[in-house]
Amino acid sequence: MTSPHHASGVRPVIGVDAGTASLREADHLIHRLLDRPAVTEGVFACTHLFRTDERRGTTVSLAVPHADVDAVWRELLKALPEGTGLALADRGHGPADAVDAARLAAAAPPASGRAVVYPGVAHLTGTVTVADLLDRTAVERLVVLGAPDAPLPPETEVLTQDHVRPEWRDGVLTLALVPAAGGRLAPFEVPNPTPCCADHA
Numbered sequence: 001m002t003s004p005h006h007a008s009g010v011r012p013v014i015g016v017d018a019g020t021a022s023l024r025e026a027d028h029l030i031h032r033l034l035d036r037p038a039v040t041e042g043v044f045a046c047t048h049l050f051r052t053d054e055r056r057g058t059t060v061s062l063a064v065p066h067a068d069v070d071a072v073w074r075e076l077l078k079a080l081p082e083g084t085g086l087a088l089a090d091r092g093h094g095p096a097d098a099v100d101a102a103r104l105a106a107a108a109p110p111a112s113g114r115a116v117v118y119p120g121v122a123h124l125t126g127t128v129t130v131a132d133l134l135d136r137t138a139v140e141r142l143v144v145l146g147a148p149d150a151p152l153p154p155e156t157e158v159l160t161q162d163h164v165r166p167e168w169r170d171g172v173l174t175l176a177l178v179p180a181a182g183g184r185l186a187p188f189e190v191p192n193p194t195p196c197c198a199d200h201a
Helices: 023-033 066-079 096-107 130-136 195-200
Strands: 013-017 044-051 056-063 085-088 091-093 114-117 127-129 141-144 157-159 167-169 172-179 185-187
Touching: 013 066, 013 096, 023 044, 023 056, 023 066, 023 114, 044 096, 056 096, 066 085, 085 096, 091 096, 114 167, 127 130, 130 141, 130 157
Parallel strands: 141 172, 157 185
Antiparallel strands: 013 056, 013 085, 044 056, 044 114, 085 091, 127 157, 167 172, 172 185
């Protein structure tokens, strides 16, 4: 069933290549961009690893409501440093290689991408239940590593560690989980690779 938060096919996507090399840097960039006045709630912000013959790094995509896209584009042009590549449909801004990488990012969701910000993410602090996670956020599917088909009772507790990074998999925002103490679950990705995001909570 499609979540009411689902982004596929309903939001324009802006790709950004600001030269970030790591997930930590890309996560930090996302939170800086989302502080811009034109960026409203309801944005899906993802990271994307890329590699070409010339370069490699981590790009960002921002799926935004149609009504906000032009204002967000203008804000990004002002906010991002020289040398950044931006792409939105037939628009492009910046050096050609950076724009090419940004286009790859813009084309990735919802087939792929690691979601950093998405509708409902603010609810994912402390411990939540499986039912709350699915009902109150854009996450549509939960998968336990090693037991992908195991049923998850709705009352099962998930230790979020205030760091929940689902991924787009074939158009479905999917969160990978691992068993935790006391019969609970926890996201597969731990906070350590991107500790800067605690500063933006």
